[in-house]
Structures are given as structure tokens and as C-alpha cells.
Amino acid sequence: MAFKSWTSLPTVKAENDEEELVDPQAALREKCQAKGHIDSLYKKYQECNDRVNGKSKTTETCMEELFDFVAELDHCVAHSLFKKLK
Numbered sequence: 001m002a003f004k005s006w007t008s009l010p011t012v013k014a015e016n017d018e019e020e021l022v023d024p025q026a027a028l029r030e031k032c033q034a035k036g037h038i039d040s041l042y043k044k045y046q047e048c049n050d051r052v053n054g055k056s057k058t059t060e061t062c063m064e065e066l067f068d069f070v071a072e073l074d075h076c077v078a079h080s081l082f083k084k085l086k
Contacts, residue, residue, distance in 0.1 A: 024084040025077060032076035041069040 032038055048062035 025081055028077045028080055028084075029073060032073055035076065038069070038072050038076060041065070041072055045069045 033042060045062055045065040045068075048060075048065045052058055052060050052062055
């Protein structure tokens with residue numbers, strides 16, 4: 001318990017108690033994923049994933065494609081996310 005007392009995580013609070021909380025990161029990820037270059041990275045990852053899953057014996061992984069996609073998506077989200085946190 002002592003660990004929690006001195007750390008502070010950013011939170012989003014609803015205006016009133018009845019309002020449902022919405023994760024701003026999820027909404028921003030959807031918005032960013034619609035951008036052309038990020039969508040193309042996702043499609044590249046999916047193509048790799050389909051190729052690897054279609055083989056019975058392979059050493060190929062799609063880690064590079066996944067990291068490229070996630071890094072670009074997080075970079076896009078980071079520009080707006082912290083402005084929405086209190």
C-alpha cells in the first residue's frame with residue numbers, strides 16, 4: 001500500500017457520477033489508425049500475419065511489422081492524449 005501512496009497515475013473523471021467514462025486513448029487510436037500511413041502499416045502487419053499463419057513450418061515472425069505499426073500509432077496518439085488527462 002505504501003507504494004501507491006506516493007505514485008500518481010493520470011486519470012479521466014466524468015463530469016457527473018452518472019456519466020460513463022470513455023477512454024480517450026481508445027478514441028484517439030481509432031482516429032489515428034484511419035490515417036493513411038498508419039493504416040498501410042496495419043495492412044502490412046496483417047499480410048505478414050496471414051502469411052505466417054498460412055505456413056505449417058516457418059521461423060518468420062511479424063514482430064518488425066507489429067513494432068512499426070504500434071510505434072507509429074502511439075506516436076500519433078501521444079500528440080493529443082496528454083492534453084485530455086487531468
